[in-house]
Amino acid sequence: MEEARFKLVAVTFFGQKEVARFSTLETAEQRASEMNEHAERNPRGYAQYVVRPLESRGNERPSTADHPPGG
Numbered sequence: 001m002e003e004a005r006f007k008l009v010a011v012t013f014f015g016q017k018e019v020a021r022f023s024t025l026e027t028a029e030q031r032a033s034e035m036n037e038h039a040e041r042n043p044r045g046y047a048q049y050v051v052r053p054l055e056s057r058g059n060e061r062p063s064t065a066d067h068p069p070g071g
Contacts, residue, residue, distance in 0.1 A: 008032055011048050
């Protein structure tokens with residue numbers, strides 16, 4: 001099985017949530033298209049599904065939410 005390189009993210013008015021990972025951009029974009037069509041027919045608070053590249057482990061920076069300044 002190939003390593004996942006892209007993630008499908010559900011974007012809302014309040015933030016975002018990762019919903020799936022894919023090894024190819026084409027597969028991720030196809031699934032995002034399907035999910036967006038479904039969301040248009042059955043709205044439940046998700047504004048849009050988008051594809052984003054996964055960050056490589058070496059390039060990840062800690063979130064400021066996990067490590068607040070001065071704390």
